[in-house]
Amino acid sequence: MIHTEHLYKSYELGGQTVYALDNVSVQIAAGEMVAIRGPSGSGKSTLMNVLGCLDRPDSGTYILNGEDVSTLNDDELASLRSQRIGFVFQNFNLLPRMSALRNVELPVHYLGGKDARAKAARALETVGLGDRMHHEPNQLSGGQRQRVAIARALVNNPDIILADEPTGALDTKTGEEVLALFKALNSQGHTILVVTHDLSVARHCPSEIYICDGQIVPSPTVGVGGGL
Amino acid sequence: MIFWTIAAVALRSLVANKLRSFLAMLGIIIGVWSVISALALASGAQKKVFDQMSALGTNVLMVTPGQRGTGGVITGTQKNLKVEDALALRNIPEVARVAPIVRGGVQAKHANKNTRPNLLGTAPTYFTIRNFQVQWGRPLSDADCDSSARVAVLGPTTATNLFGEASAAVVGQMIEIKGVQYRVIGLLVAKGDQGFFNPDDQIIIPFTTAMRQVLGVDYLSEVDLSAKDETQLTAIQTKATLLLRKQHRLADDVDNDFNVRNQADVLSATSTINTVLSLLLGGIAGISLLVGGIGVMNVMLVTVAERTREIGVRKAIGARQRDILRQFLIESVVMSATGGVLGVLGGMLTAKVISAMQTTITLQVKGPAVLLALGFSAGVGIFFGYYPARRAAKLDPIEALRYE
Numbered sequence: 001m002i003h004t005e006h007l008y009k010s011y012e013l014g015g016q017t018v019y020a021l022d023n024v025s026v027q028i029a030a031g032e033m034v035a036i037r038g039p040s041g042s043g044k045s046t047l048m049n050v051l052g053c054l055d056r057p058d059s060g061t062y063i064l065n066g067e068d069v070s071t072l073n074d075d076e077l078a079s080l081r082s083q084r085i086g087f088v089f090q091n092f093n094l095l096p097r098m099s100a101l102r103n104v105e106l107p108v109h110y111l112g113g114k115d116a117r118a119k120a121a122r123a124l125e126t127v128g129l130g131d132r133m134h135h136e137p138n139q140l141s142g143g144q145r146q147r148v149a150i151a152r153a154l155v156n157n158p159d160i161i162l163a164d165e166p167t168g169a170l171d172t173k174t175g176e177e178v179l180a181l182f183k184a185l186n187s188q189g190h191t192i193l194v195v196t197h198d199l200s201v202a203r204h205c206p207s208e209i210y211i212c213d214g215q216i217v218p219s220p221t222v223g224v225g226g227g228l
Numbered sequence: 229m230i231f232w233t234i235a236a237v238a239l240r241s242l243v244a245n246k247l248r249s250f251l252a253m254l255g256i257i258i259g260v261w262s263v264i265s266a267l268a269l270a271s272g273a274q275k276k277v278f279d280q281m282s283a284l285g286t287n288v289l290m291v292t293p294g295q296r297g298t299g300g301v302i303t304g305t306q307k308n309l310k311v312e313d314a315l316a317l318r319n320i321p322e323v324a325r326v327a328p329i330v331r332g333g334v335q336a337k338h339a340n341k342n343t344r345p346n347l348l349g350t351a352p353t354y355f356t357i358r359n360f361q362v363q364w365g366r367p368l369s370d371a372d373c374d375s376s377a378r379v380a381v382l383g384p385t386t387a388t389n390l391f392g393e394a395s396a397a398v399v400g401q402m403i404e405i406k407g408v409q410y411r412v413i414g415l416l417v418a419k420g421d422q423g424f425f426n427p428d429d430q431i432i433i434p435f436t437t438a439m440r441q442v443l444g445v446d447y448l449s450e451v452d453l454s455a456k457d458e459t460q461l462t463a464i465q466t467k468a469t470l471l472l473r474k475q476h477r478l479a480d481d482v483d484n485d486f487n488v489r490n491q492a493d494v495l496s497a498t499s500t501i502n503t504v505l506s507l508l509l510g511g512i513a514g515i516s517l518l519v520g521g522i523g524v525m526n527v528m529l530v531t532v533a534e535r536t537r538e539i540g541v542r543k544a545i546g547a548r549q550r551d552i553l554r555q556f557l558i559e560s561v562v563m564s565a566t567g568g569v570l571g572v573l574g575g576m577l578t579a580k581v582i583s584a585m586q587t588t589i590t591l592q593v594k595g596p597a598v599l600l601a602l603g604f605s606a607g608v609g610i611f612f613g614y615y616p617a618r619r620a621a622k623l624d625p626i627e628a629l630r631y632e
């Protein structure tokens with residue numbers, strides 16, 4: 001599903017070159033649920049942006065589902081995102097003044113797909129919000145908002161769901177519920193990447209990629225798929 | 229996303245930011261409002277002038293004395309237009325009728341009532357040339373003129389002022405002008421006030437009587453000619469000019485001491501003035517629309533900055549540059565077009581109120597003016613919305629998502 005070879009990405013920061021990605025090669029198979037963990041400034045956000053097709057690497061190859069996507073232009077990347085990637089953000093990032101249903105419809109419109117309403121309704125049913133479709137974000141609780149965001153990520157049936165600190169703005173209990181939902185989706189066959197700095201979140205994922213200073217290193221506290 | 233969905237969302241975000249949207253639209257509203265009102269005024273004025281001209285007859289040439297003065301200072305009109313000139317003009321073959329006219333202001337009395345109408349001394353031909361009908365009694369006759377008869381035809385307003393009513397009973401009554409009694413022989417059909425003069429408030433008497441007995445002058449104020457065929461007016465104008473130069477014995481290097489004008493000239497002159505007026509008013513209104521556009525642009529820039537994060541989200545979930553561009557363009561067009569619609573409604577209201585407040589002129593809001601104003605305001609939305617929309621479309625999704 002995801003195959004990268006020797007990704008490099010650097011920034012100029014205060015006259016110094018900082019490597020956010022330094023020879024990163026990862027393999028993620030379809031149907032996996034992987035945590036990308038690392039301290040802040042480790043390059044995990046950059047890795048997520050590249051894997052999520054928001055950003056291009058300076059060099060290296062990124063093969064997504066058999067297609068080389070490392071050199072596509074902005075609009076091609078946008079089309080790719082609408083088809084292949086579903087994003088879930090820490091702060092939900094739902095659009096205000098639009099019902100949950102309309103929020104979930106948006107990616108279908110951008111993809112140019114049909115039956116947006118029916119697809120959106122189905123995605124909302126999947127996340128257990130069939131009875132809240134016509135509520136606007138400010139009428140929903142944090143956990144419900146994150147479910148709407150997950151429905152929005154699901155609606156075009158993407159190859160990968162990319163979640164960036166999906167529990168960061170939720171209390172522990174609600175966070176657990178959201179992670180349970182991800183697990184359920186994973187068991188239905190969705191490939192899920194969870195980016196987090198939080199070990200307790202990473203523990204919910206069967207495997208983990210630990211990144212530090214732009215390089216993938218063995219996890220300092222937990223083995224792949226293991227406990228403490 | 230289809231147009232109407234975006235437009236509906238745009239409309240809702242306008243409503244959500246009522247005050248800001250209203251202030252941004254205000255420039256457009258005022259601009260369109262003034263365009264509509266100004267054009268309504270101009271077309272109302274044009275119609276008014278046209279109607280007046282038609283009421284006075286279009287098949288008419290007017291000969292008037294030239295201006296008198298020295299060194300460019302006009303001190304009055306010349307006293308050189310004589311009855312002989314009028315008689316000579318009758319010899320032009322294309323001319324159908326000639327009416328000598330002498331004007332003055334007099335006090336007229338009946339019993340204890342006084343009024344000060346226009347006095348018009350003329351010949352029977354005047355009624356035909358100027359399209360005056362007699363409602364009761366009869367118009368002037370040639371015999372009245374030949375004998376300097378003391379007879380008068382009254383306008384309905386004058387009759388009402390003197391007798392309390394305009395009716396058949398007035399015919400045969402006597403009125404007093406400068407201490408002399410005149411018999412009322414006829415009453416005119418009402419024509420309605422024309423603004424610059426009221427044809428219903430006048431006393432028409434034989435020109436011979438007016439010149440010798442009332443005003444004591446030996447010259448005319450005007451000579452009106454009608455053509456046998458309207459198409460010959462220009463030919464008559466040329467011939468009349470030559471003839472009058474000969475009558476007045478003007479040397480070749482001397483300018484005319486009279487004017488020969490026709491109604492069509494006056495009409496086209498006023499319509500030119502009107503066009504210039506429309507352009508001027510339209511130009512001023514256009515500038516205010518431009519200023520309104522700057523207001524829209526300002527608010528759109530604020531909106532784009534404020535919604536940077538939203539733009540980032542939209543891009544992350546698959547919006548291409550053109551999707552974002554289209555969305556913000558539609559928002560700015562919805563804003564300016566809403567302003568345009570409000571402005572048109574305001575202009576229509578103004579036209580109605582002004583028309584209802586007075587009777588001189590009826591303001592006309594015309595379809596093309598409305599389309600022009602609406603089209604222009606939508607255009608302003610596209611033009612001034614493009615830069616902010618472009619800016620939004622070009623945003624880097626990662627930067628935009630990180631924006632707080």
